[in-house]
Amino acid sequence: MAKKKKNNSFLSSFDYTRKMEVAGILIMAVAALLLLSIASYNPADYGIVKTLSSESLLQVDRGPALRVNNWLGVIGAYISNLFVHVLFGYVSIIVPILIASLGWYVFRQKPVAELGWPLAYGIWVMVLISTTIGWFYNEYEAYSMAWSGGSGISVAQILHNITGVGSIIILAVLLFVSALILIDRDLQKTIDTLKSWTSDFRENRDRKREERLRKKEEKAAIKQRQKADAAAKKEMESAKKQPVSSDTDTAPDTQKHSSIDDIVERSQEEDRKRELEKKKERAELEKLPPRAILEKKTAAEEKTVVDDNDDDDVEISVFVGEGDEEASERELDRVNKDKAREVPVIKYKFPGIDLLDAPPNEGNEVDLDEIKENKRIILDKLKRHKIEILSINAIVGPTVTLYELEPSPDVKISKIESYANDLKMATASHGLRIIAPIPGRSAVGIEVPNSTRETVYIKSVINTKKFVETDHELPVAFGKTIENEVFMIDLTRMPHLLIAGATGSGKSVGINTIITCLLYKCHPDNLKFVLVDPKKIELSLYRNIQNHYLAVLPGSEEPIVTNTDMALETLESVTKEMDERYDLLKMAMVRDIKSYNEKFKSGELDEELGHRHLPYIVVIIDELADLMMTAGKQIEEPIARLAQLARAIGIHLVVATQRPSVNVITGTIKANFPARIAYQVASKVDSRTILDTGGADQLVGRGDMLFASGAGMTRIQNAYVSAEEVERVTSFIGEQKGFKKPFQLPVVETDDGGIPDPLDDIDDLFREAAKIVVLHQQGSVSLLQRKLKIGYNRAGRIIDQLYNAGVVGPYQGSTARDVKITEEEDLDEIFEELGL
Template identity: 65%
Template structure:
């Protein structure tokens, strides 16, 4: 019995991927055998098949079966007769090719849906080609019917009977459209491409005609010039001969030579002098007319023209446009994610595919050389007016701004250039102009001027690069592109926390979505969990669909996205407890960081029975810190500061955003533990100094334009744009998959009332606001600590002690995690009776 079960479960013991590989090999073998039978088809085999009997098949040395020419014997002869003779002739070879394709896709664990278009196209091409060959076979009998088969002849004959000579026209049109569909499925795009091709030929022909006409004109002018020169030489020779004859025949007198001398050399000199004087008079007249016309124009135009005429500098400008990072293959990221998903067997998970993201338009952002030259002229002229000499200038064109690198003369003070920032901003009429004096790491001064036309950096052009696909970062964040048009990417585990600030509408929410999208495309849910705190309740609501895969919550939490201040405080305190528990695990495992711990656990060096477990990274996202600080203050700041100080080694990382970067929100304790900072456009220099410790963020131009620092230099980046529709596609793709049976839950805080030694006596140390708090609780029928904070304007700790006293007095129920306690008293009359009983008991 045991033997039978083991043999029956032979395939059941294999993994799912190995079963699919075996199935793919079998399907490819079937396709290959059918293809061999079609290739080796012989019309005489079918006659032999009809004469076969069951006895002759088992004769070893004789019988008709030995005379069959098909490579697969009797079975191959049957298959070949069916496909070649009865169906579509040798065109039926497409069928085994399609079967081979399906087998290969199953073997490689690819999406079979990708084979639907090749299958439909292949079968249609087989029928069409067989019908066309059948039509020529019927009309002209050019070849054997094995090329088209009986089905091809039947289809072409029916078409001829219905449409007559129009049948070949119909078949030709269908063949043409089929070939066009092979090049491009969108026929309209094919037509447009054909139009462009025809237009290109016409343009080339026109250019050739113009060049030919120009050559003819040049030859004609050359001939005219030669003829003219020849005529001049002939006339000069004739005049010379005539003058020689005249001088030899006439006597020399004082009066006779006068006329020739006046007609020759002295006369030509006088004419030249007079012509020069005439040209001078005309030039002076033109200048006077120009001055008169300038006087009637606005002063700005006069100044602009004067600058253009007076500018005779020798400073050349070099324009550099970054080529950008090399794009990865369309399916390379999907392939890597599939392999990564196979390595983690706890849950069957598919990473979001790259085709969920919108493709950027084909046309790039053309460099406006005229704009660059104009800005260069304005900068050099403005600095020249203040006696600042610039030796060279380079322009680095980015998606949002262009960086002009100036190399000043050795005797120029850098601070002097920086002092003219407002003058340059007014001269260039730019929204935000930023000066770096000097550029970090370079012996040059940088002036960043916004481009007239901005380029949108799409998230797909950032994620689908080899730099992102092949990165080995644990938590890779690809923010966008720098001025050099390179993808800017960092590892959140190395930062280790990120502080984001920016005014409303500057791109802060899109930046948060970009961070989450990058992590979803590279991290498996076994290795990453999010804790999302959103006091505004709408910014992170799109990610509720990934609750079963990526979100970590408190036990019994009503919503996966935390929106209540009290729940946020409780969650942050729970995270500090999670941090302490993880440190204990690392201590028992004798490792220093979470990566080494997980490697030890995966290798079986740590025992689960001793409490060890796989530790995923936890990324805590707080969308609006200002609201939490306003309502909770120190109670929120303390757990955030503690997590920022200690949580790096155990894999807990914070991403905190706020639209109000003031000192009472971003306190000194928070800033000290957040070296990684992002500043979008802010309202003032004070806000910029608060978030970055320096100015510059007030000169940004919004819509994703940002500055990033990680304790070193400052990098200007254009944030990658991810739309709401793209986020919905990604979350829908993940949310439709089967999630974990049990969500990742954070540890529950120890209830102060759970231990009898910690329960305060209800008759001792009763707070003076006890009765007022009891009335508030009964009136609102909500046993919430945050309710007492708001109504009584007290701190969290005092409100918590009062709630414990209310519990001991029987007014509210026990602790229930993130939800409010139940109120056990229904109305104020019952409350008054209860308070009277407590007073009597106390007396």
């Protein structure tokens, strides 16, 4: 029985396949007949078939139907008249092609839905070409109307009546756009493809021209060598033919032979010298560091400077990095457009690269005289202290030049490091830093600031293939290294960032660089910012993007936190969000936020159980020192908890301070921030506090920074982003329709959340506090702190007592409590009841 059922299912599937194949063949046959009919159109056929009767069609011998020229006979005459004369002329041949495509898809059992775009495009092109031909027919009548058809002529006439002569321009533009769409549906990509084809053609042409010139030069050299060999051979033969007859002729003959031998020996000696020079060059290249060679000069420009005035014979090789490959003008927009389609929660458009200022074409000019002079000073100073240097290389960066010195094997590295101040005085540089040794290299590095510094603009960093094509979750491109390469990190792998720097060193610009990079790569549904700005003005421009990117407390009046009480409450709320996220990950049985979101997107998690999409949250604190001074240990606790636990659930901290002292960057905070950035600081103590080593005190300011992440330090020139650029980017985002409200952080229920306390021990300042609250109509702890000059705890107890006495309302999160009393008479009655 089972076998019979199996056979029946096989037969049914076999029958369905056979039916589809037969249907596909029939559709393609109809398309072929239509093609024959249209291709054999004759204007006279329709006049003949109109005179035919049904009896004449049945005549066996020479009836009138035999005069029809169409290959499909009478039926073909009707069909061809409809498509060619009435509709769109010979261009109607597109119709049978489309029908044949449909038949092929049916025959091969492919999804017919894939033909939607080709069918629409084919019909559009048919109408457009027919209308264009019809326009020329109306104007010049240079050909038969069968080329455009009646419909094409009518549409062209209507378009001409509306737009006049401009109709042909409209048709030409539509034809051009349609041709580009045929190549690729993305017009910008098509234009870029055409540009690349043109550039490739030019490169191939130039390469072929160079090859032809090279071959000509090789042929000329070969001919010249052959002529020289022939002359030498002829000279040898002539010398051999001369007879040796007497003693007087022996001397000249011997001289000729010796001169020929000398020629041969000289040529052999020159060959040996050339071979030795090649071997020497290869050996020197092998000695150079890999980053100096830069992929066999493809990613770097190499120049060698020899100081002829020096007594030493040490050569200096100068290496200037060309930087990362730039992305095309629209490549970032295309990548972001595809990313925006992946997250269809809101219709969002990423900011374009044109919102950023274009860097001037100044480039990184190399002052060879300055490098040559610094090399002379360094070698002379070390020579005076009997330190021998075997080789020296110079790598020119935007801010500093790194001189890599290879000392003699018997030189102690600490001895070179002890002469840092002597070298600083000799070179007269603002900040000179010695790296002894360079990690991973058997060399000592001396970083000397350039006399003319290059500004690294944010556009030159973002508009690179390295940034555009990155797969990082939270990519941040800080700027450029000494090798002129874009330095980029993934904030999710840090996982937190500690920033320190003196006033004016570029710390605030660095924070703006971090936020701008994230805005250009992260969708609002996947990223939220918590901005804490005690200075109140540094991050105020980001208020425009509150409904897109900011996370706030419910009922908060300001999207950016600017006072200590709000900062403490916000950080505690973020801590509660962290605990809730860990509960969700526990229920979902995953270990990180990426796996959780993938599981939620696939529908494996039930929203009724509280599961939701979890965006990354980046908490940015612009000035930690101010918070530590006003709140102390209270603010340190949530920061330490987040730093210890928040990595797996997608919450990351970026904390900045002007004062990297031990009472601000405490041991608890410092231990949980492995990634650190140091801008210019005032002293070596501050440098050791932030980096655990010196060096930050030798930076030159204006974005010059050191990045440390546990694997050595990297010197970077921070990318500059102006306030005008930030304003343009945030305005562009803010003008779009975002979420209805900012991302809501959870409310933290505190001990003073409305639980009545007895009024046994009323505070001495209760009466005065009640009058202040009624006068200002604001039940706030911070208000009592300021007016009564008392601490937070005492002000909180007084607020609790006012609530129990009925003066203020219950706790409302971040907003002040409501004041229930408006008149002083009512307040006096409460005082009488309490016996005050």
